[in-house]
Amino acid sequence: MGMIHVVGTGPGAVASITPEAVGCIQDSDIVIGYSTYLDLIEPYLDGKKVISSKMMQEVQRCNTAFDEAEKGAVVTMISGGDPGIYAMAGLIYEIAAERDTDVSINVVPGLAALNSCAARLGAPLMHDFVAISLSDLLTPMELIEKRIEAAASADFVIVLYNPKSKRRTAHIEKAQEIISKYRDPDTPVGIVTAATREHETVVVTTLKDMLAEEINMQSCVLIGNSSTFTWRDKMVTPRGYKDKYSL
Template sequence: MVSGKVPLHHEDGKEGLLSFVRHHQWHIDFFSKKEINGVTNIETSHAALKAVGGHRRGRTLRPAQCWYNSTAQQETKMAEHKAKHNNGSNRGTLYVVGTGPGSLKHMTPAAGEALKKADIIVGYKTYLDLIPGYLEGKEVLASQMMKEVDRCRKSLELARNGQEVALVCGGDPGIYAMAGLVFEMAEEHDSDCNIEIIPGIAAVNGCAARLGAPLMHDFAAVSLSDLLTPLELIKKRLEAVASADFVVAIYNPKSKKRTEQIKIAQEIFLKYRDPKTPVGIVTAATRDNETITLTTLADMLSCEIGMQSTVMIGNSQTYIWNEKMVTPRGYSGKYEL
């Protein structure tokens, strides 16, 4: 509802907000300082009092002028971006950014540059919490697990409207992450925006480095999450890679509710591998709570395994040396070492 107390056109910078509201066909109410102070039996917001003399329980009433200026500045920034980057077109850019395994020193410079370019950063809250310095001065849209479709939809919508958007993924966005979903949804909705995939260090190679050199020969990655993939298909893939003697990186091995899949994986591998086959388990790689465990195929289930873990099962040639997991490439059979 537009109250009528405030005309639709002003000379004090409010056109940005009003234009935004009209564009979305929303309603808006304006309140004077006197009306705000007329609300009784509430706690005082000193920030609001300082700005307009208003207060309200549980939240600060932002001065209208701050909203107007913010909206006007945003429209100005979008116009400047279009003129500089898009030759006046309405196409923004969606950067799908892989931030790596966790620590900032393992994030690539390209990922950092994309985050700096972005006006808006979208992501799963747990991953955003790992990059606080890149969120300063940005509009941040965070959500919880299982909201991947919503994050992609919102990111594409913002980019279509001319914004520079960074959609944050842990690890690499093209490996069990958001890159594929972004392209699927962009195709489905004919999204007219630029999409750039910014790679990151994935769990498969980040964890391998913590373990030593387990991936020196042919390897495969299999996710045990049956949220999007039927369990029977997961079993078929486990049979295939186990029988072919691949080193295997297992993603999403276990959660509080999903505990049987890792047992099934062990049973399948024991059909083809020696029980003493080396297994490495890395949890929260490169983060403060990182743990690294070396064990065997027979004993792996006695170790702590969770959603942040990646399990590396060696092939028939993998061995342990100096607390490191090593898979030979085959040089010793061809050259004198």
């Protein structure tokens, strides 16, 4: 019986992949993943059997990984970012339970999109925050709206994943509408697209003006809480030191 490494490769740049992730890829017989993510780690794929597929074929990829591992292969399943955040780790475990397999599973963390985007923006996640995906492919929009409402009313910093696609353009507008009920119009908002990649863009704007900026499926939108401020085009969310210690 083989094993499956579920590997997070970070936001995109090869330099952002952890040594542990690289080691798992290099020690594997087979590497499986979405074609776009595999293209980003091409330097590590020499000599490997590579199984590539298109978006929306996640279940097929996972079943293929188990088919190969159950024959004795060491398989790496590639996830962008961190495999445990909107990625492949959960599905791998769901299918493992369904198959009741004895294949070993090793989840290797990666640098998540929210970490990379926050670093580009300054220090927006220094206090409690919530990550919410605006994709309604697997989650009803009614539930997404309920979660946005709860996060906004509780004054969390909010990170929006999958904010807008060619088909799905109104969800980010609805998110802005809900959050605006609880936040000042000038609340800082950061929009990072394609973090760490060659076409990366970083924008700091406000809640009232955020929809005027380019936002797509490669973007993360970070919306500050009531304490977040900007300084020299950076977002800063205070942790509370100023109120407790002399700065």
